[in-house]
Amino acid sequence: IIKIEVNAMLTQEELASIKELQEVCEKDGGFQLKLNYDMLKNRSGQVKEDFFHYENDHLVGFLGSYDFGNKVELCGMVHPNYRRRGIFTRLLEKGIEEAKRRNIKKILLNAPSNSLSAKNFLTAIPCTFYVAEYQMKWHKVQLSEDPSVTLRPSTTTEDFEAEVQLEVSAFGFNEDEARRFNQQIRENSSDQNFIIETDGKTAGKIRVAEADGEAWIYGFAVFPELQGKGIGRKALTKVVKTEVQKGLSVFLEVEAKNAHALKLYESCGFRSYHSQDYYKYTI
Template sequence: MFSRKQLEDIKNLQRLCEAEDHIQLKLNWDMLHNRNNDESNDFLHYENEELAGFIGLYDFGNSVELCGMVSPNYRRKGIFSKLFTSALEEITKRKKYTRVLLNAPANSSSAKSFLQNISCTFSVSEYQMKWSETELFDYDDVTIRPSKPEDLQDEIQLDVRCFGFSENEAADFNHRVKLHNPREFYMIEHDHQAVGKIRVHHEGQEAWIYGFAIYPEYQGKGIGRKALKKIIKDEHEAGYGIFLEVEARNSNALRLYESCGFKVVQGQDYYQYK
């Protein structure tokens, strides 16, 4: 688990790199805030008591994502390569991943330069989207309520059927993400039946939507659109800017989000490490 100073050091380094390179890094702050001591997921390099480099691992069942950065003041010293080697050693030790994905901001020249020198292939692009104000309505036939312990099986099955997790992976993932912030998780009901789920994480004045899933048999009926608009309405009225992420190849989700007022503000490219 990070100390308060380490978290602040990472945040400051992120600001510095983003300003220098005109990029947006995806560091999964909801996960960084909730690290535990059971696994080594984060690799930090200090120079003269200043955080010079950082790499974080983000576990998603059978795949793991890796994202990092080095201060502009300490580049071309091999710092990122050393951190990357340490991260790969930890990944190899776990013996459970079928995919290792390297995350790079789409317009980061330094990231692309590094990727050209390692064994990896492009996998997929992901868009960060921000909601722009549109007219919102409430709907009586769709309900959003906090998740309860008895909803766990539905949450696991939604991860299995919508995101391709195995049941064991989904159970482990749900256990880990709920350890520290169980109040971020909501169930979507239609006619008093649980048909989906959604998570809302707050970071400063931003509300980030994650894990939005509707059972396949209930998709295409407008339920997801109504649920999303209810969440947007609540978060907007509470004064938050609203964000989410979507893979470029998920055209149905992309169209849904665009129709609800979301616009692309940043792109991330993922490369599969060989």
Template sequence: MKEKQLVEIAELQKGCEQGTFSLKLNWETLRSRVGKAGEDFFHYEGNTLIGYLAIYDFGGKIELCGMVHPDYRRQGICTKLVEKALLTAKKRDSRAILLNAPAESQSAKGFLATLPCRFDVAEYQMKWQETELTDYEGVTLRPSKEADKALEIQLDVDCFGLLQHEAASYYERIKKERLNTFVIVYEDQVVGKIRVEERDGEAWIYGFAVAPAFQGKGIGKKVLKQVILEQQKKGNPIYLEVEATNPAALKLYESCGFRSYHQQDYYLYNGS
């Protein structure tokens, strides 16, 4: 992908969303792909980008998210993009291929109804609302080191259901993309991890996990409050994502002031 194409994708996204829903394009990942090829699919009319689809590999599962400008829909453009992306996705060692669509997008749901897929899970995008925060001491965060590799991989196995080789591959990808991972230290032990990405005046929280043996001690809440306070000092609005099937995480986030503002729906591809 070229730097120029990032600008084109952003412009197309604005034209597609039009303030009615939010596409999940994983911008921190897209920026890391500049100069690389094979995971982004484009459709131009003249010199104008009017269709785009991306593949995202999240260790064990592949997600597809795409868009076509409203003025060019129902012309088979999205179908062609999906067909090309599926050819690439099927060659990879993944347990599932998921197609992502904003819950509010009727055009996306109509298109997905034409494909061999079924609804799998909903994901809430949440934004922090001003809330008084106390009792956040007792844990510390530090940047991830090479010595933390084994634990970080095991956290993805224990907390996110990845297989060992999937978690190892995902770890290497995160490091290669230079995404900001911090480990959580409690009583001189590394007990978890969290990723905080600051882009365009916003902060996003990803990959937040506490080892099962240390859950239920209030560690996650203290860490979350610390991250919120740090980003609040910088003036950054704070966002995160959580699956609807994870009520414990949802309860934690809501207790710290996060509120859902968008829903992303995922459909499991079951074609051959």
């Protein structure tokens, strides 16, 4: 029996099935998939974002859609024993169809850089290489805190507006996209949102997600006019030391083309251990 499902909010059983399938695929391929479990666990249920393929009541194919305000990223997998049957093609068609229905202008297909099966599949898809992204893990180095930069929880309307403007200036969002994206984070995520301050003024933002003994840093940005003054380094140092004191391993992601950020992270003790390639789908 073959069953294809499209779900909104995910159950614990579905999350466990996704995790089990991921482990099988990663062990077989020797790569790591970026399935954004923090987002899977906090689906809003308002739109179709997850696509399942079952055979005999076993999950053998999955595709997740991840909305980042100005773009949608698609990442999925098929059990090694069920490949070359068109399963992923059908899942991808459904994911792209839903993105188009929502009038998404930029669709990115995400694949581990060292996955030969993904690269072979993508040769038959109308897409072009867009960017590489490194996953980085912090390794112990001596870090010195500086009291001139502080972090506080983002709670006020003014904080929200600052976050919106930082998405625009640092990540290329337009204002409507940035507003929607940050509202989704506040409503559907358990992440910790912090405002970076110096001299009593808002200088930037940073977001931290904690789960399963890991802390992931996201959305790290400093206003352009305040960059180059060491504010980012001091804020990152505070976050790393706080998370390490909790006994957590610290991770982040950075695009390969962002040489300035890459250099900053490496100087603070982060080392790349894996990479993902993104391909822009031709709509």
